[in-house]
Amino acid sequence: MPYDPDSDDPAIKSRPVYHSPAHLPPANDYLCVIEPAAREILSTLLRQACYRRARIVMSSAGAGRETVPTVVDRDVWEELARRLDDALETVTVGCRLVVAGSEGFLWDVQTFALEKGFVDEEIVLYPVAGQGRRVFCVHCHTLAEPVYVSPVNCPNCQMALEVRDHFSRRLGAYIGVRIDAEVPSEIPPREVLS
Amino acid sequence: MSASLSVRVASIETITPVIKQFTLASTGTPLPPFSPGSHIVVTLPIRERMCRNAYSLLGDPADNGLYHIAVRRQDASRGGSRYLHEEVKVGDRLTVSSPANLFLPSWEARHHLLIAGGIGMTPFMSYLHEFRRRGVSYELHCAFRDSATGDYRAWLEQQAGQRLYCYESERPDFTRLLAEKPLGTHVYVCGPDAMLQAVIAAARDLGWGSGRVHYEAFAGPQPGRPFVARLARSGGEIAVEGESSLLEALEAYGVEVPNLCRGGVCGQCRTVVVEGQVEHRDSFLDDSEKQRHRAIMPCVSRAQSDTLILDL
Numbered sequence: 272m273p274y275d276p277d278s279d280d281p282a283i284k285s286r287p288v289y290h291s292p293a294h295l296p297p298a299n300d301y302l303c304v305i306e307p308a309a310r311e312i313l314s315t316l317l318r319q320a321c322y323r324r325a326r327i328v329m330s331s332a333g334a335g336r337e338t339v340p341t342v343v344d345r346d347v348w349e350e351l352a353r354r355l356d357d358a359l360e361t362v363t364v365g366c367r368l369v370v371a372g373s374e375g376f377l378w379d380v381q382t383f384a385l386e387k388g389f390v391d392e393e394i395v396l397y398p399v400a401g402q403g404r405r406v407f408c409v410h411c412h413t414l415a416e417p418v419y420v421s422p423v424n425c426p427n428c429q430m431a432l433e434v435r436d437h438f439s440r441r442l443g444a445y446i447g448v449r450i451d452a453e454v455p456s457e458i459p460p461r462e463v464l465s
Numbered sequence: 466m467s468a469s470l471s472v473r474v475a476s477i478e479t480i481t482p483v484i485k486q487f488t489l490a491s492t493g494t495p496l497p498p499f500s501p502g503s504h505i506v507v508t509l510p511i512r513e514r515m516c517r518n519a520y521s522l523l524g525d526p527a528d529n530g531l532y533h534i535a536v537r538r539q540d541a542s543r544g545g546s547r548y549l550h551e552e553v554k555v556g557d558r559l560t561v562s563s564p565a566n567l568f569l570p571s572w573e574a575r576h577h578l579l580i581a582g583g584i585g586m587t588p589f590m591s592y593l594h595e596f597r598r599r600g601v602s603y604e605l606h607c608a609f610r611d612s613a614t615g616d617y618r619a620w621l622e623q624q625a626g627q628r629l630y631c632y633e634s635e636r637p638d639f640t641r642l643l644a645e646k647p648l649g650t651h652v653y654v655c656g657p658d659a660m661l662q663a664v665i666a667a668a669r670d671l672g673w674g675s676g677r678v679h680y681e682a683f684a685g686p687q688p689g690r691p692f693v694a695r696l697a698r699s700g701g702e703i704a705v706e707g708e709s710s711l712l713e714a715l716e717a718y719g720v721e722v723p724n725l726c727r728g729g730v731c732g733q734c735r736t737v738v739v740e741g742q743v744e745h746r747d748s749f750l751d752d753s754e755k756q757r758h759r760a761i762m763p764c765v766s767r768a769q770s771d772t773l774i775l776d777l
C-alpha cells in the first residue's frame with residue numbers, strides 16, 4: 272500500500288509526551304513489563320512503593336543493544352507476548368501495568384495491553400533515555416531500531432531517510448522519509464536525535 | 466436536541482401498584498431504531514407548563530416499531546409520573562424525542578457487571594436482549610426496595626438465570642462485588658445517586674480505571690424553591706416555578722438550550738451564570754466549578770438566590 276506520512280491517520284501524531292510519575296500510582300498489584308535497560312528504574316520505583324504483589328516480565332531484547340540500526344526482530348516480541356499472555360490470565364481489575372524501556376517497546380506493550388482489557392488510566396509508561404528511536408521506512412515498510420541520527424540508511428532498502436517527528440502509535444515508530452528525493456545524493460549533514 | 470416524534474400509546478400494563486409500562490407506537494413513519502441503553506424524553510402537558518422526563522427504552526433494540534418505557538409513580542415529584550399514571554390513556558398521542566444513548570455497553574469488555582437499583586434495571590433489560598444475541602459474559606445484580614417488582618423480576622430471572630443476583634432490603638457489598646474481577650471487566654450502574662456514588666467510590670478504591678466504570682442516574686429534576694431567571698443577552702425575565710425545572714422554563718419561554726440526559730450527567734446543557742448563587746444538583750460539574758457559581762446545569766439545578774442572571 273502507498274504510505275503517505277502526512278495523511279490524517281489519527282494514529283500518527285507529533286512526538287508523544289510522557290508524564291511518567293516520579294512514584295508509582297498506589298495499587299496493590301503491579302504487572303511490570305520491561306526491557307533489560309529499565310531494570311534500575313524499575314527497582315527504584317518498586318523500592319519506593321507499597322504493594323501486595325508485583326510481577327515482572329522482562330523482554331530478552333535490547334540486552335546488548337547495537338548502535339547500528341537493524342531490522343526489528345518480531346520473534347523477540349512474539350516470545351514476550353506469549354509470556355505476557357500467561358501473566359494476564361491471572362490479572363484482575365485494579366492491577367497497574369508498569370512499562371519501562373525504549374519508546375517503541377512502550378507502545379508495543381501498551382497496544383497489546385489495551386487489546387487485552389487494560390484501560391488507559393491503568394497503564395504507566397517509563398521511557399528509558401538513550402535507547403534511540405524506532406523508525407518506519409515509508410518506502411519498504413521496514414522498522415529499524417535503534418536510530419540515533421538523521422538521516423539514517425534504512426537497513427533493508429538502504430535509502431537515506433530523514434527521521435520526522437511524526438510518530439505512529441500503532442507502530443511505536445517515527446516516520447522515515449527519503450531525504451534525497453528531489454536532488455539525488457544531496458544529503459545534508461547528520462543530526463543527532465534527542 | 467433530537468427531533469421530536471409523535472407517538473400513540475398502544476398499551477398500558479400495570480407491572481406493580483407503582484410501576485406502569487407504556488408501549489408507544491408510531492403514528493405514521495416508523496420509529497427510529499435505538500441501541501441498548503437508549504432513552505427518550507417524553508413531553509407532558511401539565512397545566513400550562515411542559516414537563517419533560519427521560520425514560521430508558523427497555524424493549525428489544527432489534528424489534529423496532531415500538532418503544533417501551535417503565536414509569537414509576539413518584540409522589541414527591543413534579544407531577545410527570547403522576548400525569549402518566551393517572552391521565553394518559555390507550556390511544557392518546559404523546560410527543561417524545563428521538564432516542565439518545567448515554568449508556569451504551571462497551572462492546573470490547575470481556576465481562577459486563579451490571580448493578581441496578583429498583584427501576585434502574587430498565588436500561589439493562591434492553592442490554593439483555595442484545596447480550597443474548599451476542600453471547601457475551603455478564604452478571605446482573607438488582608437491589609429492590611420493595612419486593613413488588615412483579616413481572617420484571619420474573620422476566621429477568623428467565624433471561625439471566627444463574628447470572629441474576631437479587632438483594633431485597635440489604636444493600637449489596639460493592640467492594641466485594643468488584644473485587645478480583647478478570648481483566649476486561651466493565652461495570653455499569655443505574656439507580657439512585659447514593660448507589661452510583663457508592664459503586665464509583667468502590668471502583669476507585671480498588672484501582673479500576675474510570676474508563677471501565679459506566680453509570681446512569683435516573684433521577685430527573687426535583688422540585689424546589691421558585692426563582693427568577695434573567696437573560697443577560699436577550700433581556701428576558703422568566704419566573705421559574707417550584708415544580709418546573711429551569712430548562713423546562715427556558716424551553717417554555719422559547720429559549721433552546723442543548724440537552725440530552727435531562728438528569729445532570731451529560732454536560733450538554735451547561736450554561737454560563739453571570740450573577741447569582743446556584744443550587745447545584747448535577748453530577749457533571751466538579752467541586753471547584755460548583756463553588757465558583759459561574760456555570761449551571763439547568764436540567765436539574767436551580768437558584769439559591771432569588772434571581773439568577775444567565776448568559777443567554
Ligand code: FES
Binds near residue numbers: 726727734764
Ligand atoms: S441535559 Fe445532560 S446535564 Fe443537563
